[in-house]
Amino acid sequence: MSTLKDYGSFETAWCPGCGNFSILKAVKQALVQCNLAPHDVLFVSGIGQAAKAPHYLHANVFNGLHGRSLPVATGAKLANPHLTVIAESGDGCNYGEGGNHFLAAIRRNIDITLLVHDNRVYGLTKGQASPTSPEGFVSKAQPDGNPSLPFNPVAVATVMQAGFVARGFAGEMAHLTDLICQAIAHKGFSLVDILQPCVSFNRLNTFSWYQEHCRKLENSYDPTNQRGALDVAMMDENRLPIGVIYRNKRPSFKEKAEGSSSERAFGLQPFNQALFEEVLAHYY
Amino acid sequence: MVKRNSSKTICIGGEAGQGLVTIGQLLCKALVRSGYHIVITQSYQSRIRGGHNDFFIRTSVDPVAAPSKTTDLLIALDQASISEHGHLMNRDGLVVLDAILDPETHHALKVPFKDLAGDGFLNIAALTIAGALLGLNESLIQKLISDTFHKKDKAILEENLLVFEKALKWVREAAPAFEGLPPASPKGPRRLMLNGNEAIALGAIAAGVRSGFFYPMTPATSIMLTFIKHARTMGIVFEQAEDEIAAVNMAIGASFCGAPSLVATSGGGFALMAEGISLAAMTETPLVIAVAQRPGPATGLPTRTEQGDLLFVLHSGHGEFPRAIFAPGDVEECFSLTQKAFEISEKSQGPAFVLTDQFLADSYRAVLPFDRIDTKPLQSVAHAPDTKTPYQRYALTPDGLSPRLYPGMSHHLVIADSDEHTEDGHITEDLSIRKKMVEKRLKKTALLLSERIPPSFTGDSHPHVLFICWGSAKGAVEEAAERLRTPSLRTATLHFSQVWPLAPDDFLPVIQSAGVVVSVEGNATGQFAGILQRETGLRLEKQITRYDGLPLTPSYILSAFEKIDEGH
Ligand SMILES: Cc1ncc(C[n+]2csc(CCOP(=O)(O)OP(=O)(O)O)c2C)c(N)n1
Ligand SMILES: [Mg+2]
Numbered sequence: 001m002s003t004l005k006d007y008g009s010f011e012t013a014w015c016p017g018c019g020n021f022s023i024l025k026a027v028k029q030a031l032v033q034c035n036l037a038p039h040d041v042l043f044v045s046g047i048g049q050a051a052k053a054p055h056y057l058h059a060n061v062f063n064g065l066h067g068r069s070l071p072v073a074t075g076a077k078l079a080n081p082h083l084t085v086i087a088e089s090g091d092g093c094n095y096g097e098g099g100n101h102f103l104a105a106i107r108r109n110i111d112i113t114l115l116v117h118d119n120r121v122y123g124l125t126k127g128q129a130s131p132t133s134p135e136g137f138v139s140k141a142q143p144d145g146n147p148s149l150p151f152n153p154v155a156v157a158t159v160m161q162a163g164f165v166a167r168g169f170a171g172e173m174a175h176l177t178d179l180i181c182q183a184i185a186h187k188g189f190s191l192v193d194i195l196q197p198c199v200s201f202n203r204l205n206t207f208s209w210y211q212e213h214c215r216k217l218e219n220s221y222d223p224t225n226q227r228g229a230l231d232v233a234m235m236d237e238n239r240l241p242i243g244v245i246y247r248n249k250r251p252s253f254k255e256k257a258e259g260s261s262s263e264r265a266f267g268l269q270p271f272n273q274a275l276f277e278e279v280l281a282h283y284y
Numbered sequence: 285m286v287k288r289n290s291s292k293t294i295c296i297g298g299e300a301g302q303g304l305v306t307i308g309q310l311l312c313k314a315l316v317r318s319g320y321h322i323v324i325t326q327s328y329q330s331r332i333r334g335g336h337n338d339f340f341i342r343t344s345v346d347p348v349a350a351p352s353k354t355t356d357l358l359i360a361l362d363q364a365s366i367s368e369h370g371h372l373m374n375r376d377g378l379v380v381l382d383a384i385l386d387p388e389t390h391h392a393l394k395v396p397f398k399d400l401a402g403d404g405f406l407n408i409a410a411l412t413i414a415g416a417l418l419g420l421n422e423s424l425i426q427k428l429i430s431d432t433f434h435k436k437d438k439a440i441l442e443e444n445l446l447v448f449e450k451a452l453k454w455v456r457e458a459a460p461a462f463e464g465l466p467p468a469s470p471k472g473p474r475r476l477m478l479n480g481n482e483a484i485a486l487g488a489i490a491a492g493v494r495s496g497f498f499y500p501m502t503p504a505t506s507i508m509l510t511f512i513k514h515a516r517t518m519g520i521v522f523e524q525a526e527d528e529i530a531a532v533n534m535a536i537g538a539s540f541c542g543a544p545s546l547v548a549t550s551g552g553g554f555a556l557m558a559e560g561i562s563l564a565a566m567t568e569t570p571l572v573i574a575v576a577q578r579p580g581p582a583t584g585l586p587t588r589t590e591q592g593d594l595l596f597v598l599h600s601g602h603g604e605f606p607r608a609i610f611a612p613g614d615v616e617e618c619f620s621l622t623q624k625a626f627e628i629s630e631k632s633q634g635p636a637f638v639l640t641d642q643f644l645a646d647s648y649r650a651v652l653p654f655d656r657i658d659t660k661p662l663q664s665v666a667h668a669p670d671t672k673t674p675y676q677r678y679a680l681t682p683d684g685l686s687p688r689l690y691p692g693m694s695h696h697l698v699i700a701d702s703d704e705h706t707e708d709g710h711i712t713e714d715l716s717i718r719k720k721m722v723e724k725r726l727k728k729t730a731l732l733l734s735e736r737i738p739p740s741f742t743g744d745s746h747p748h749v750l751f752i753c754w755g756s757a758k759g760a761v762e763e764a765a766e767r768l769r770t771p772s773l774r775t776a777t778l779h780f781s782q783v784w785p786l787a788p789d790d791f792l793p794v795i796q797s798a799g800v801v802v803s804v805e806g807n808a809t810g811q812f813a814g815i816l817q818r819e820t821g822l823r824l825e826k827q828i829t830r831y832d833g834l835p836l837t838p839s840y841i842l843s844a845f846e847k848i849d850e851g852h
Contacts, residue, residue: 013711039695046536047702053709061699062540062689063711064533065563071301071530075537076691078521079495083541083692102528236765271492272518278490280653283476 002037004028007083010056014049019170019196019207023117024053026173027088030180031059034084042083044073046098048124050090050117060262067097070100070105073112081254084113084184091118095151097129102153103205104188110253113183113190117170119198120205127201134237145222153193155233158246163188165233165246170196171207172242182244188252195240202282210240217243289399292465293352295369301333303407308339308360309648310411315343316429316477318420318470318648323759324479325351325644325835328501330586336364345468349614349759351643353839357462359410361619376461380413386821393417393460400454402478405447410452419464422452425454426716427731445593480618480644480756483651484548484574485510487622489518493572494524494543498523499532499553502586503642504576525764526551532560536569543688544626548574550582551593558600561635563727565605566685567700568633574623577641579833588833589642591755591806597637598784598815604722606729608636609784613758614651617781621737628735632689632728639783641806643835644756647755673695676707680720683729725785729785736782738790743776744769748796749845752824753805754780754812757836764841783812788820795822802826802848806836 002265002271007028031041032109043054047066047184054061060083064072066170069087077085087094094102094116121159122128128141132153137146164186176194183190195214197207222230229246294311298304308324315322323342329335342352353371360381363796370390373379379392387394393413401409408429415425424813429448434442460839478486484507488496496515498508505555512522521543525531528549535545549557554575564571572711575597579590597609610621629636652664671689675696679686690697699709704721706712743750743765753761758779765775778794780786803824808831812825828844832837 036694039697041540042691044733052711055699055701058697060697061701061709062691063535063701063703064565064567065559065697065702066561068429068529068533068563071525071533072537072540074523075495075539076532076541077537077621078523079538079541079543080690080692086295101530104530108523194308200497239653256535258591270679271490275517279486279517280476282514283478 002032002035006038006058006060007033008029015200016216017199018049019115019119019198020050020168022173023115023176023194024056025194026176026180027053027115028057029177030184033177033181034184035100036084036184040082040084040190042076042085044069044085045095046086046089048090048093048122050119050123051093053088053117056232062230065263067093068101069093070098070101070112070114074105074108075265081111083211086113086115086184089117090123090130091116091120091132092130095153099131103160106157106160106191108253109163109188109191109250111187113180114192116140116191116193117196118153118193119139119196119202120150121198121202123198123201131245137204139201141216144228152234152270153191154245155230156235157191158229161226161248162191162246162252163248163252164190164244165229166190166192166244167240167242168194169210169242170194171211172214172216174217175242186247186253188250193203195242213237213240214242215239217241217245291345291352292347292356292418293354294341294343294357294418295355296339296358296359296361296410297365297369298337298704298839299334300328300331300635302361304337304339304361307410308341308405310407310428310432311809312412312648312808313342313477314415314420315778316424316475317424317428317470319470320345320465320470320650321347322650323348323650325643327834328587332455335364336368338365338369340361343469345466347713347720349834351837353504353837355380357414359414361406361831362494366390374708374751376463378417379462380417380666384828391461393456393458394836395454401447405444408444408447409451411446413455416452416455417460417462417464419467423553424470471705474654474830476653478615478646478651479506479646479648480612480615480640481506481576482510483618484622484638485514486654487619488546488572488626489514489520491620491623491626492544492547493626494520495538496520496546497525497533497534497538499525499528499531499546501550501553503578503645504548504550504553504574506645507574507576508546516624521600527555529560532557532573533563535571536560536564536567539570540567540691544630546572546574548576550576550578550609551580551596554593554597554600559602562601562603562605562779563702564635564703565601565603568851569700570595570626571635572622572629573635573639574638574640576645577639579831587642587687587778589806590830590831590833591641591757592808593810594639594754594783594807595814597639603637605725606632606732607633607784608632608732609639609782610753611639612644612781613755613779613781614644616651616654618644619654622783624737628732629697631735632731632740633685634728641756648686661850674708675710677696678705678707678721679820680707680724683731684724687730693787698729732785733787736785736787738779738787741776741794744774745776746797747774747776748799749775750795750801751775751777751841752795752801752803752816753777754783757804757806758838760838760841763838764845767838767842769846774801780812783815786815786819792820800826802828802845804828804836806830843847
């Protein structure tokens with residue numbers, strides 16, 4: 001049995017009142033609830049305020065480059081399928097710089113959990129519009145207002161038949177913990193887009209704004225119906241549904257590659273000279 | 285070493301899609317099995333069908349290592365082959381062509397391919413005729429056809445053998461004047477036939493590589509296709525990434541978890557990987573990238589050759605960190621240096637590169653079965669019972685090397701960071717730690733230097749003329765030096781198969797003992813000569829360069845040398 005204490009507590013580089021604190025708590029709690037030991041978990045993050053989160057708990061960590069958490073996580077999971085691999089980073093990191101990896105990871109359906117701290121802004125670089133910033137969002141870089149339409153990650157993931165698509169809110173800790181737990185348990189790619197206020201740079205989507213606009217999906221809601229799920233994923237800002245929006249049982253990358261070699265990839269395998277001779281024989 | 289004119293060059297020319305590569309590969313196999321040496325040059329256009337492509341085989345009883353400019357036997361599958369290569373035919377050369385084509389003024393053998401081979405068996409008819417003209421053993425050709433087609437439908441094999449017999453009978457009767465190859469002995473040890481890219485993939489496999497990631501780009505793709513072909517047998521995971529940025533990051537993720545990883549690309553894809561190279565250096569993760577060069581800038585000439593990316597590979601990635609760069613000179617070195625690159629990358633916990641090019645990538649040779657350097661398993665420290673808790677991934681040590689563990693393989697937590705980090709792997713802005721970590725990473729240069737491969741020197745000591753070259757230029761330069769030699773003119777070659785890091789003591793005395801020193805490179809600006817100057821202060825003013833997309837040949841080098849010598 002693992003406990004919250006196993007995951008430790010650290011001093012952070014976040015602003016007081018930041019949504020990251022409750023997300024971190026929910027992540028730790030979810031790991032305990034899933035009964036995972038710190039050494040069985042690998043966090044892969046990018047760069048940004050959100051991407052620092054793995055430094056603030058006990059686990060294996062690869063804190064890579066801005067936008068590149070998913071490819072590193074993919075390589076890691078292929079190399080060692082026994083690890084629980086969690087990619088964790090911001091909205092800018094995952095939907096902007098790493099947008100192509102986001103699409104590819106959904107298609108590939110490798111067994112990775114992606115946690116996106118979605119504060120709708122580039123926090124670390126001090127407030128420029130991110131892919132999820134609303135149209136008209138004003139910043140020093142967008143003085144006339146953000147001219148672009150926001151990216152809707154849960155709708156895109158639903159259209160692409162991602163295995164598990166959820167939206168959480170940093171202000172709903174218990175609910176968020178449960179979503180993260182389900183995402184980890186899901187065999188295949190899972191997305192939890194986590195709505196989060198940025199106390200320093202997002203004056204529009206504040207804590208109380210989210211509280212007013214977020215609605216939990218009801219128990220009667222059926223997340224297995226893709227068309228229905230898409231309607232929910234595309235609901236406008238006045239009613240932001242949170243919960244498991246869509247899920248399916250699409251075979252994961254590993255299941256499709258079953259019989260191939262992934263189990264043998266990592267570890268201290270002795271070199272097999274006989275097999276190598278077999279390979280060389282192709283060239284006589 | 286091959287003597288002047290003791291080799292023969294066969295050119296098979298035609299449109300893409302006509303099967304000229306199949307003819308070429310089969311003829312190569314027949315030559316290798318008969319005991320001859322071969323050097324292949326493939327010249328093709330960046331398209332699927334049509335255009336004009338060539339497959340050159342230079343073959344000899346003695347070892348050959350460079351292509352030749354002229355042709356002895358031209359198998360022309362289209363008219364363009366004759367207009368392109370007719371003027372480069374040797375005096376006793378023969379053009380073999382379809383009866384419907386025009387041989388112009390050349391000595392020619394018109395073959396009724398349609399009658400002999402119907403539709404679809406042209407390659408067997410052409411192989412048979414070429415084999416007979418060269419004087420290869422008929423039953424050896426017959427066996428090669430059986431070996432090649434026995435896995436297919438029995439009826440198809442029989443049809444192929446029928447075409448073989450028909451073509452053989454026809455060419456015996458036609459009996460054109462053409463001097464075949466001097467006899468070789470097929471008795472020697474069995475040899476492998478493979479090209480540079482295949483040898484790189486096999487070298488990686490021999491090193492114990494467990495994963496591979498790529499995004500297709502000519503001329504690197506066949507490295508990964510070869511790797512994937514054997515992946516299941518060898519227990520290797522692989523994935524075609526969404527782009528080169530993903531490929532290099534996947535490799536780093538896999539390597540971090542204990543599955544050494546191969547990445548292959550060409551210049552443009554490599555450009556996208558630059559940030560990942562820096563990441564491997566900062567996180568101290570082993571990473572090997574094979575870069576198969578083609579002419580740039582930008583998309584350049586996708587299917588031609590150049591040695592134009594040396595400085596780019598040397599300087600790729602932001603920040604300061606050590607790296608090793610290997611530049612194989614032949615197919616054997618593609619194998620051995622790829623294995624070496626993995627070994628050094630694992631030992632130094634950082635990036636290493638194998639720099640090849642389209643010429644070597646596609647150049648088939650006959651080689652003795654590779655001796656695997658029997659290295660320890662690449663992964664050496666997955667379990668370390670005496671590791672203290674908390675484990676420090678970046679522990680400061682005298683040689684800059686920290687004990688490496690893999691995540692999930694013990695109760696220790698492995699923490700790696702692309703930010704500047706503390707010994708335990710956490711992000712830091714403590715500037716005194718920063719300074720120590722920079723020094724730690726740079727200390728690994730000493731290991732790279734202690735394991736370096738010095739340049740190879742061939743030829744006469746105290747040479748009047750010394751050629752300096754690197755990578756795939758080796759064979760052409762060594763043959764040029766050989767041909768230039770006279771009783772009164774001593775010549776030699778200094779070939780670098782590792783171009784970074786350099787230890788001037790390895791080669792300065794040799795260079796200083798020479799009369800005229802000439803650098804030979806497949807690029808326009810003499811990139812390696814520039815590195816040598818920077819590292820040693822030595823200025824190589826005499827340079828032979830080639831940058832028209834074609835490989836260096838002995839004749840090209842010799843005629844360029846004549847001009848240098850006149851100006852001298
Ligand atoms: C290649 C690259 N480009 C730009 C940056 C600068 N950068 C660091 S974090 C960041 C944006 C972070 O936004 P987000 O991912 O939403 O994280 P947040 O700080 O909001 O949590 C940018 C642009 C970088 N580190 N690397
Ligand atoms: Mg953000």
